[in-house]
Amino acid sequence: MPDFDEAIALLEAAVSPLGTETVSLEHVAGRYLAERLTARSDAPRRDCSVMDGYAVVETSTQAGDWLDCIGEVRAGQLPEQALEPGQAMRIFTGAFLPEGADCVIMQEYAERDGDRVRFREGFGPARHVRQTGSDFRRGDVLVPAGARLTPQAMVAGAAADRAEVEVRHRPRVAIIATGDELVEPGDAYADEATLADSASYGVAAMARAAGGEVTYTARGGDDLEQLSQLAGAALDAADCVVVTGGASVGDYDLARPMFAEHGLEEVFARLPIRPGRPVWFGMVQGKAVLGLPGNPTSAMVTARLFLRPLLACLQGGSTASELAFMPMVLGADFGETGSRETFVRAASGAGGLLPLGNQQSGAQAPLLDAHWLIRRPPGSGAEQAGAIVSALEF
Ligand SMILES: Nc1nc2c(c(=O)[nH]1)N[C@H]1C(S)=C(S)[C@@H](COP(=O)(O)OP(=O)(O)OC[C@H]3O[C@@H](n4cnc5c(N)ncnc54)[C@H](O)[C@@H]3O)O[C@H]1N2
Numbered sequence: 001m002p003d004f005d006e007a008i009a010l011l012e013a014a015v016s017p018l019g020t021e022t023v024s025l026e027h028v029a030g031r032y033l034a035e036r037l038t039a040r041s042d043a044p045r046r047d048c049s050v051m052d053g054y055a056v057v058e059t060s061t062q063a064g065d066w067l068d069c070i071g072e073v074r075a076g077q078l079p080e081q082a083l084e085p086g087q088a089m090r091i092f093t094g095a096f097l098p099e100g101a102d103c104v105i106m107q108e109y110a111e112r113d114g115d116r117v118r119f120r121e122g123f124g125p126a127r128h129v130r131q132t133g134s135d136f137r138r139g140d141v142l143v144p145a146g147a148r149l150t151p152q153a154m155v156a157g158a159a160a161d162r163a164e165v166e167v168r169h170r171p172r173v174a175i176i177a178t179g180d181e182l183v184e185p186g187d188a189y190a191d192e193a194t195l196a197d198s199a200s201y202g203v204a205a206m207a208r209a210a211g212g213e214v215t216y217t218a219r220g221g222d223d224l225e226q227l228s229q230l231a232g233a234a235l236d237a238a239d240c241v242v243v244t245g246g247a248s249v250g251d252y253d254l255a256r257p258m259f260a261e262h263g264l265e266e267v268f269a270r271l272p273i274r275p276g277r278p279v280w281f282g283m284v285q286g287k288a289v290l291g292l293p294g295n296p297t298s299a300m301v302t303a304r305l306f307l308r309p310l311l312a313c314l315q316g317g318s319t320a321s322e323l324a325f326m327p328m329v330l331g332a333d334f335g336e337t338g339s340r341e342t343f344v345r346a347a348s349g350a351g352g353l354l355p356l357g358n359q360q361s362g363a364q365a366p367l368l369d370a371h372w373l374i375r376r377p378p379g380s381g382a383e384q385a386g387a388i389v390s391a392l393e394f
């Protein structure tokens, strides 16, 4: 049985990125780049002012001395003349410095008298100039291929000065919830034997947030023939299929059997992790199929640990960027976590991460506060508040 890291490596090796398309910059937020975006010019293109004020030659400017004011320059204009020592030019934030100038004095220090200007003590020493190329140079890679266009990356992407960019297709995701007891939320209260299907709503939301497009959803009872039909329809409608429930070893656990006649090639099934031991992954007709445990907390933890990396791989991204565990301070004591590698659900508090009191796989309400997963190696002992733990944003 592979461990968690080995399972992720197996998943990454099995999945190839989807094709690409050219999309206008306006519509690429959240998409993964299929090409790298390089700078077409320096930024700034010339030395420019970061303040509203006066451009001067620093060494020839003393507090109290009058300078000749020779015109002005605004953002979007090229300066019309060079500056000599003893002169100043009115300048505004973002405007290019005239040739000869090397410093901008904020207008708050200026006393203007017609064509003359002088400055009060205390205007230095900051020069208030952004140097040519101090942001980036022509030819620099601003966003690498495989990067996701996050809101921050959109700024760099747009600064690359391209109207259209090549991105990966969004993965079409099918989600099938299995279990006789499941009904659509809204229908459960009237029948005691039923349960609102909650897990697939969380999984769908996570798939969308990770760039997926949910093109097919279905709920199936514990009936192999019916489930097999749903599996076929899901494979037709999507690039990858997620199944919740039916993953374990019970007589009615049919998630893997329902893909058998479609040609399931198992990559892994059952992992030594908690929660989520029954998680499984395989390829069917070249499409990825991920099986998550039905217990809602287990489903969401395994969706975070496997679905997000899977969707990143399909979009040309890396599993590593989705699984960026980081050192975090523990805000409260907690006990030993047992022989399986454990992903403890935690809230964030002022003093660090706070493991939730309810760590049951079937928990639903506590997920609201579960913003972190603390990764505990197999056999980890008790830990005290203040310890540094490895954690992943959930
Ligand atoms: N003998 C064994 N029994 C179990 C094992 C095992 O190794 N040996 N593993 C346990 C573990 S761990 C988990 S996790 C569960 C998950 O198994 P399944 O994936 O087969 O899940 P189900 O049996 O279908 O459902 C479990 C639980 O969750 C509820 N559920 C299912 N789907 C949803 C949904 N979409 N929304 C809300 N709730 C859902 C379902 O009613 C059950 O209560 O198996 C253990 N058993």
Ligand code: MOO
Pocket: 273, 274, 275, 276, 277, 278, 293, 295, 298, 361, 362
């Ligand atoms: O592995 Mo299950 O997900 O613990 O309850």
